[in-house]
Amino acid sequence: MVASTDLKFYVHTNNNAPQLINNFGCMIDVLDACLVNGFGAQTIATLTASGTTVTATFGAAHNFMQYQVIKIAGANQTEFNGEHRILTVPNANTITFQLVSVPSVNTPTGAMTCSLPPLGWSKPFSAAGKAAYRSNNTLLPSRPYLRVVDALDPAYTSTFAKYAKVGIVEDMTDIDAMLGVQAPYDTTAPTKNWVGTGSGTSAVNGWAKWYYAASTHNYDYSSDDATAISGNRQWILIGNRDYFYILPSSIPSNNAALIYGFGAFDTLLNVDSANTFLSATWLYQTAGTAYYRSQGSAGSSNVGSIKLILQRSYNQSANYSSASTVSLGVMPDNAGTGIQNYIADKSVANVIPFSPVFLRETVIRGQLPNLFWLFQNLPYSHYSIFEKSNELFIAVNIASLSSSQSGQAVFKIGDM
Structure with a gap:
């Protein structure tokens, strides 16, 4: 069964995360990013499916944590797009997640990105x-x-x-x-x-x-x-x-x-x-x-x-x-x-x-x-x-x- 994406979490170490510093206004920056807008869009080098398990590879450290919810966008094969919970973090440049069913292709195409979606407030x-x-x-x-x-x-x-x-x-x-x-x-x-x-x-x-x-x-x-x-x-x-x-x-x-x-x-x-x-x-x-x-x-x-x-x-x-x-x-x-x-x-x-x-x-x-x-x-x-x-x-x-x-x-x- 594919993991639910209802609950989400975000940390200061995520790529492009807004930071809480010694300046007024930065709490609103964090709330905007996590509640309303999402953040941290990164270019995906490759997506590769093996059955329903998909491996995403990035050209640099992604800085995601295991079990964070991500959003894939830009794949021409739309079954890859949408929100997914990270299953594993094999190394600094790769993550895996699971699809509902076996996709139509093993290697999707398109200008694909991966980000942290907002809570939806x-x-x-x-x-x-x-x-x-x-x-x-x-x-x-x-x-x-x-x-x-x-x-x-x-x-x-x-x-x-x-x-x-x-x-x-x-x-x-x-x-x-x-x-x-x-x-x-x-x-x-x-x-x-x-x-x-x-x-x-x-x-x-x-x-x-x-x-x-x-x-x-x-x-x-x-x-x-x-x-x-x-x-x-x-x-x-x-x-x-x-x-x-x-x-x-x-x-x-x-x-x-x-x-x-x-x-x-x-x-x-x-x-x-x-x-x-x-x-x-x-x-x-x-x-x-x-x-x-x-x-x-x-x-x-x-x-x-x-x-x-x-x-x-x-x-x-x-x-x-x-x-x-x-x-x-x-x-x-x-x-x-x-x-x-x-x-x-x-x-x-x-x-x-x-x-x-x-x-x-x-x-x-x-x-x-x-x-x-x-x-x-x-x-x-x-x-x-x-x-x-x-x-x-x-x-x-x-x-x-x-x-x-x-x-x-x-x-x-x-x-x-």
Whole structure:
């Protein structure tokens, strides 16, 4: 059976991938490429079929990863064109994939190219440094917009940490015309999430944020006014037409990512017409105040945490809500996944178990799609891909509560 191409993933090492650097605007570049446009078109030197298995050869290193979804275009024999999941990567210049049936010829002709296709989202509104993204799946109970502001705010300083301000908007008629419920939203300060105030170290700029450039790694304690380090950051984006996760690191020399994301979660309620989540660093404070971008201690001066922001509360009232996460009752949130041996070390245990992640509002609202917590200390290498019960997964190092080590989470990336 030919592998499904619904789930896709992209990494910073792919050819012509946009990079997260120390400049405002680059988060929108990554989202545009992965959600809307696709990227990385390369000329194929040859395609050769043996039965239903096709080998693609390139004139230079392709930099694809095994099990990524590619798009073939330009073959005169159209059965070769379209989206395919990579089966193997024999070497730096070749990949293999599978067709539904034996093709009409073994060696197709044409000006053939191979690229990474997008998730298939739309970008209906945009302006300089601003973008609004939306799922194209009209069967979803709700299709709110992800509004992104990734530009230097007049209140902010250009050398400070870089992040995109993000929020859920129920409806829009223009990039700046927002209607219905917003998440997050403060009725006493309607622009709190979007417009900065003050200046210098006293500037307060945004509330829900996706950080991608800072002065320290993501699990360290620091303030936004510290000069962000230059260079390319690691990132991976995983998703489908209903949701996606974007996991950026904050400095070039460290791979501990933050689990950001947006889209539909799997609801457990009988009626839920607003099952949309936004995972972001929840932080409203001055640029000169130190904090943890990943996970903070409630009630302490070490503020800042990854929060799940929900489009509406579980009773469907016209107000946004927030949720924590829980997995098997062993660990309450992403501060614990993959950071210690809750069960025997992987060298002792004969399994590496992981479990789904649930959203806990006042009730257990639902489940985050294709995200799993681990119960052993870094059981996989970073970006390690593995198969389990005919499903494909990737392990990603993430920033944890500890300031001395990374945690790790697992994401489903497809089916065999």
